[in-house]
Amino acid sequence: MTGHDAYDEPGWEDAVREIVQAHQNVEGAVLPVLEEVQARFGYVSEGALELVADGLRLTPPQVYAVATYYHELRLGPQAANRVTLCRGSACRAAGYGAIRRRFEEVLGAEVGQATADGQLVLETSGCLGICPHAPAVKVNHELVGRVTPEEVAGLLEGYGPNPPTPFSTGEGGADPHPRPLFPCRGPAARFAGEGCRRRGEGSDEGPSGARR
Secondary structure (H helix, E strand, O other): OOOOOHHHOOOHHHHHHHHHHHOOOOOOOHHHHHHHHHHHHOOOOHHHHHHHHHHOOOOHHHHHHHHHHOOOOOOOOOOOEEEEEEOOHHHHHHOHHHHHHHHHHHHOOOOOOEOOOOOEEEEEEOOOOOHHHOOOEEEOOEEEOOOOHHHHHHHHOOOOOOOOOOOOOOOOOOOOOOOOEEEOOHHHHHHOOOOOOOOOOOOOEOHHHOEO
Protein backbone atom coordinates (compact mmCIF):
# COMPACT_ATOMS: atom_id res chain seq x y z
CA MET A 1 0.00 0.00 0.00
CA THR A 2 1.48 3.31 -1.02
CA GLY A 3 0.66 6.89 -0.12
CA HIS A 4 1.64 9.73 2.14
CA ASP A 5 2.65 8.78 5.68
CA ALA A 6 2.48 11.56 8.24
CA TYR A 7 5.43 10.01 10.06
CA ASP A 8 7.60 10.92 7.06
CA GLU A 9 7.17 14.60 7.91
CA PRO A 10 10.09 16.25 9.73
CA GLY A 11 9.41 16.97 13.38
CA TRP A 12 6.88 14.23 14.02
CA GLU A 13 8.77 13.23 17.15
CA ASP A 14 8.33 16.73 18.60
CA ALA A 15 4.63 16.62 17.79
CA VAL A 16 4.24 13.35 19.72
CA ARG A 17 6.17 14.75 22.66
CA GLU A 18 3.87 17.80 22.71
CA ILE A 19 0.82 15.53 22.84
CA VAL A 20 2.33 13.60 25.73
CA GLN A 21 3.26 16.80 27.56
CA ALA A 22 -0.30 18.09 27.28
CA HIS A 23 -1.54 15.01 29.15
CA GLN A 24 1.05 14.86 31.91
CA ASN A 25 -1.51 15.68 34.62
CA VAL A 26 -4.28 13.49 33.20
CA GLU A 27 -5.09 10.33 35.13
CA GLY A 28 -4.90 7.28 32.89
CA ALA A 29 -3.24 9.34 30.17
CA VAL A 30 -2.12 6.43 27.98
CA LEU A 31 -5.38 5.97 26.09
CA PRO A 32 -6.13 9.65 25.38
CA VAL A 33 -2.52 10.18 24.30
CA LEU A 34 -2.63 7.24 21.90
CA GLU A 35 -5.99 8.42 20.55
CA GLU A 36 -4.62 11.90 19.88
CA VAL A 37 -1.48 10.51 18.27
CA GLN A 38 -3.64 8.39 15.99
CA ALA A 39 -5.87 11.35 15.15
CA ARG A 40 -2.79 13.37 14.19
CA PHE A 41 -0.86 10.71 12.26
CA GLY A 42 -3.47 8.17 11.20
CA TYR A 43 -2.02 5.38 13.34
CA VAL A 44 0.38 4.77 16.22
CA SER A 45 3.80 3.83 14.90
CA GLU A 46 6.38 1.83 16.85
CA GLY A 47 8.48 4.96 17.25
CA ALA A 48 5.52 6.97 18.54
CA LEU A 49 4.65 4.20 20.98
CA GLU A 50 8.17 4.32 22.39
CA LEU A 51 8.01 8.12 22.75
CA VAL A 52 4.68 7.84 24.58
CA ALA A 53 6.14 5.26 26.94
CA ASP A 54 9.18 7.42 27.62
CA GLY A 55 7.12 10.56 28.16
CA LEU A 56 4.69 8.88 30.55
CA ARG A 57 7.45 6.98 32.36
CA LEU A 58 6.10 3.60 31.34
CA THR A 59 7.66 0.66 29.55
CA PRO A 60 6.91 0.12 25.84
CA PRO A 61 5.17 -3.21 26.64
CA GLN A 62 2.81 -1.39 29.01
CA VAL A 63 1.81 1.09 26.30
CA TYR A 64 1.65 -1.66 23.69
CA ALA A 65 -0.77 -3.61 25.90
CA VAL A 66 -3.15 -0.63 25.89
CA ALA A 67 -2.75 -0.08 22.16
CA THR A 68 -3.60 -3.69 21.35
CA TYR A 69 -6.46 -3.98 23.85
CA TYR A 70 -8.46 -1.23 22.14
CA HIS A 71 -9.08 -2.40 18.60
CA GLU A 72 -9.99 1.13 17.54
CA LEU A 73 -6.29 1.96 17.83
CA ARG A 74 -4.19 1.10 14.79
CA LEU A 75 -0.51 0.17 14.82
CA GLY A 76 -0.12 0.42 11.04
CA PRO A 77 -1.20 2.65 8.14
CA GLN A 78 -4.93 2.95 7.60
CA ALA A 79 -6.49 0.86 4.86
CA ALA A 80 -8.83 2.35 2.27
CA ASN A 81 -11.77 0.36 3.66
CA ARG A 82 -12.73 -0.77 7.14
CA VAL A 83 -15.03 -3.49 8.39
CA THR A 84 -15.90 -3.25 12.07
CA LEU A 85 -17.56 -6.14 13.89
CA CYS A 86 -19.51 -5.46 17.06
CA ARG A 87 -18.32 -7.62 19.96
CA GLY A 88 -20.81 -6.29 22.53
CA SER A 89 -22.78 -8.69 24.71
CA ALA A 90 -25.88 -8.62 22.51
CA CYS A 91 -23.88 -9.33 19.38
CA ARG A 92 -21.91 -12.10 21.09
CA ALA A 93 -25.17 -13.77 22.05
CA ALA A 94 -26.49 -13.37 18.50
CA GLY A 95 -23.55 -14.99 16.71
CA TYR A 96 -20.55 -12.65 16.70
CA GLY A 97 -18.11 -15.58 16.88
CA ALA A 98 -19.41 -17.26 13.72
CA ILE A 99 -19.50 -13.97 11.83
CA ARG A 100 -15.97 -13.11 12.87
CA ARG A 101 -14.69 -16.49 11.72
CA ARG A 102 -16.42 -16.08 8.37
CA PHE A 103 -15.01 -12.58 7.79
CA GLU A 104 -11.51 -13.82 8.64
CA GLU A 105 -11.97 -16.75 6.27
CA VAL A 106 -13.20 -14.63 3.36
CA LEU A 107 -10.62 -11.87 3.84
CA GLY A 108 -7.66 -14.08 4.69
CA ALA A 109 -6.91 -11.69 7.55
CA GLU A 110 -7.58 -11.81 11.27
CA VAL A 111 -9.10 -9.05 13.39
CA GLY A 112 -6.59 -6.20 13.64
CA GLN A 113 -4.98 -7.06 10.30
CA ALA A 114 -5.28 -5.69 6.77
CA THR A 115 -5.85 -7.81 3.69
CA ALA A 116 -2.82 -8.75 1.59
CA ASP A 117 -3.48 -5.88 -0.83
CA GLY A 118 -3.79 -3.38 2.02
CA GLN A 119 -7.23 -2.28 0.85
CA LEU A 120 -9.32 -3.41 3.80
CA VAL A 121 -8.78 -3.85 7.52
CA LEU A 122 -10.90 -5.96 9.86
CA GLU A 123 -11.49 -4.65 13.37
CA THR A 124 -13.94 -4.89 16.26
CA SER A 125 -15.75 -2.45 18.51
CA GLY A 126 -17.17 -2.80 21.99
CA CYS A 127 -20.53 -1.51 20.73
CA LEU A 128 -21.94 -0.17 17.46
CA GLY A 129 -25.09 1.10 19.13
CA ILE A 130 -27.81 -0.95 17.41
CA CYS A 131 -28.19 -3.75 19.94
CA PRO A 132 -31.83 -4.55 18.99
CA HIS A 133 -30.50 -5.57 15.57
CA ALA A 134 -27.57 -7.74 16.64
CA PRO A 135 -25.26 -8.97 15.33
CA ALA A 136 -24.08 -5.71 13.81
CA VAL A 137 -21.33 -4.84 11.35
CA LYS A 138 -20.10 -1.49 10.05
CA VAL A 139 -18.77 -1.44 6.49
CA ASN A 140 -16.91 1.84 6.07
CA HIS A 141 -19.62 4.33 7.15
CA GLU A 142 -22.68 2.09 6.94
CA LEU A 143 -24.14 0.08 9.81
CA VAL A 144 -25.79 -3.24 8.95
CA GLY A 145 -27.86 -5.24 11.43
CA ARG A 146 -28.84 -8.90 11.79
CA VAL A 147 -25.92 -10.11 9.70
CA THR A 148 -25.54 -13.84 9.08
CA PRO A 149 -22.38 -15.74 8.08
CA GLU A 150 -24.00 -16.48 4.71
CA GLU A 151 -24.17 -12.76 3.94
CA VAL A 152 -20.53 -11.94 4.64
CA ALA A 153 -19.22 -12.47 1.10
CA GLY A 154 -21.96 -10.25 -0.30
CA LEU A 155 -21.16 -7.47 2.17
CA LEU A 156 -17.56 -7.48 0.96
CA GLU A 157 -18.34 -7.56 -2.75
CA GLY A 158 -16.74 -4.72 -4.65
CA TYR A 159 -14.75 -3.19 -1.81
CA GLY A 160 -12.12 -0.78 -3.07
CA PRO A 161 -12.11 2.99 -3.59
CA ASN A 162 -15.90 3.07 -3.05
CA PRO A 163 -17.77 1.59 -0.07
CA PRO A 164 -19.36 -1.82 -0.59
CA THR A 165 -23.10 -2.00 -1.23
CA PRO A 166 -24.35 -3.31 2.12
CA PHE A 167 -27.35 -5.15 0.68
CA SER A 168 -25.58 -6.89 -2.19
CA THR A 169 -25.72 -10.68 -2.04
CA GLY A 170 -22.94 -11.20 -4.55
CA GLU A 171 -25.32 -13.19 -6.70
CA GLY A 172 -27.05 -10.41 -8.60
CA GLY A 173 -30.36 -10.91 -6.82
CA ALA A 174 -32.31 -9.22 -4.10
CA ASP A 175 -31.21 -9.78 -0.55
CA PRO A 176 -33.35 -12.64 0.81
CA HIS A 177 -32.88 -11.31 4.35
CA PRO A 178 -33.62 -7.56 4.37
CA ARG A 179 -32.17 -5.94 7.47
CA PRO A 180 -31.91 -2.43 8.90
CA LEU A 181 -29.25 -0.16 7.48
CA PHE A 182 -28.39 2.98 9.36
CA PRO A 183 -26.29 5.95 8.23
CA CYS A 184 -23.49 6.12 10.80
CA ARG A 185 -23.54 9.60 12.30
CA GLY A 186 -21.77 9.21 15.61
CA PRO A 187 -23.91 9.04 18.78
CA ALA A 188 -27.12 9.51 16.78
CA ALA A 189 -26.68 6.02 15.34
CA ARG A 190 -27.18 4.61 18.83
CA PHE A 191 -30.83 5.67 18.75
CA ALA A 192 -31.57 4.52 15.21
CA GLY A 193 -32.84 1.09 16.17
CA GLU A 194 -36.30 1.98 17.43
CA GLY A 195 -38.87 2.52 14.73
CA CYS A 196 -36.43 2.04 11.89
CA ARG A 197 -37.86 0.67 8.68
CA ARG A 198 -36.29 -2.16 6.82
CA ARG A 199 -35.13 -1.79 3.27
CA GLY A 200 -38.00 -1.71 0.79
CA GLU A 201 -40.67 -0.51 3.25
CA GLY A 202 -42.06 2.88 2.29
CA SER A 203 -40.60 5.43 -0.11
CA ASP A 204 -38.59 7.70 2.17
CA GLU A 205 -35.30 5.88 1.98
CA GLY A 206 -32.06 7.66 1.25
CA PRO A 207 -28.97 6.54 -0.70
CA SER A 208 -28.03 2.85 -0.41
CA GLY A 209 -31.38 2.08 1.22
CA ALA A 210 -30.70 4.16 4.34
CA ARG A 211 -33.78 5.81 5.72
CA ARG A 212 -33.30 9.55 6.16
